[in-house]
Amino acid sequence: MTFSHPELGEFRAGSDPDTTVEREWTWCDKPIRLVLSKDGGSFEEAAVHALELKAKERLWNAEFTDRIHAELFDTWNDVWRQDDPEMGKAEWLGRMTMESLDVTAEGFFTAYYRDGDLFWGHWIEVFGKTDEGAKHASMMG
Template identity: 30%
Template structure:
């Protein structure tokens, strides 16, 4: 099946990636490139994810900050109790934890759930920090992935 590119004023050009069954594009947020993926539904349609994404990016910076806050609440204790490299390393504050996180990409599925993928700034030795949000903008999880 041929999936044409989608041109969207809020999201730019989105190209279908057949290997992953999603549309992908790039956003510029605070002078950094951010990848965005919109997953297709069981019929191969992307309309619901596209609608969510166009609304979502209007408040992306607010949501991204909230995702970092949520990750720090859920993962800071794990970092400070389990992922300290040596006895000379000091436990991190929430602010230090959040400063090291860098948002790399967001993924929006057909049910309007959003996944925030962060570079961990070596908090967890290169693993990804994944924060998930439901369609009502409620955070549902923060985990170490990859």
């Protein structure tokens, strides 16, 4: 399945070809993967929410990274840091790289980050909704 959007461009089938499409995209001047999910709606609805995020991407990016820092920094410092030097917020967050942004027709999003080996190769995800903000950040296996 493919999907074409006048502003977002051409999408190819995603990991679940019946419900997701994806394409390379730019977020804060860096390449990421954008995934749209029907999730009980349509790709068009998911695209509207992706464009909402993109319109204020710098603010959203700050919200994502603030949520990561608020919820995971102490865990890193207390459990994972071991012999690594102490780091401030900017340096710590600077090690992470956003890899993809998944957006659903209902406006839910998940931003996935590489951890820069802070958590020994685990993924970091930030979950939320376009009308409610970033709600939770967690480390994934």
